[in-house]
Amino acid sequence: MSGQAGSAAGAPGAEELLEVTLRVNGVSRTAGVPARRLLSDFLRHDLGLTGTHVGCEHGVCGACTVLLDGEPARACLVFAVSAQPHEVTTVEGLGSDPGALGPVQRAFLECHALQCGFCTPGFLTTVTAYLEDTPDPTEAEAREAISGNLCRCTGYQNIVSAVLRAAELRRGATPEPTP
Template sequence: MSAPAADEPLEITVTVNGVPRTASAPARRLLSDFLRHDLGLTGTHVGCEHGVCGACTVLVDGEPARACLMFAVTAQAHAVTTVEGVGDDPAAMSPVQRAFAECHALQCGFCTPGFVTTVTAYLQDHPDPSADEAREAISGNLCRCTGYQNIVKAVLRAAELRRAEAGA
């Protein structure tokens, strides 16, 4: 029996935002394209398609990963969290999402999903970052609009909101 051709569709099942999702896609389908086109989760944005800009950042087993550099088939045994999984209800936003809104840490919004997933993961392990640590944490994500000052403020505010929730 021969191996399937690279463009021959496969049934790919990925646990996304806690839900197993299955779609038929070629073995070489990128995770970013699988999420957007095959599963209809358009919150993950595709910017540079080279893993440089961070717009496509999702969490794979809780760790930030560039969805444009990963094949969907390799995600099958892992838990993927997109920005929709961080929070998709405007009435119940995550601390990171609330902080981005409060601190005006977005303008066009294209890079925001990648920042939100990156910061969400970062704050799990670093609940009380300094401004310099926040800058370092977001250094792998590019934004063309904000100048980063408000994004750094949002990271610090999100940490504050998370601490307040944990103490409540």
């Protein structure tokens, strides 16, 4: 059968594995996985990209948010096999060089929008996509943009400030962030 990697270790009754190839952070990556493997598990366990966090496993918290063709998607609700025709960007794909942070990462750092960090990858990917479509949001629009991501450590004010600061940075504005 085309696209199939065979059964797991040839064991009787073992789940059949499919060869899944995804373009993740600009690189084609392949692994043999069960058809029901979630994108979040594929990224974390099969590819070792642990920046995508799994919180609620129901698509509610936003911790597993990645970008599919530039649009936010809950990786815990997408099968890896169904993501094959799409470009996947994880938080690792947003940049990992501390000397060259992107505007959203820099804004989160400057505005102290990081607490324990568990929710941060989902916020970073969500905000990155949001600012592509809305380069100059109001505070109310920024709040609405992040409303699908849950953070248990903060009252969101610093995250909202980070969204607004990231918008400034993307536009080339350089005023210092407000605490």
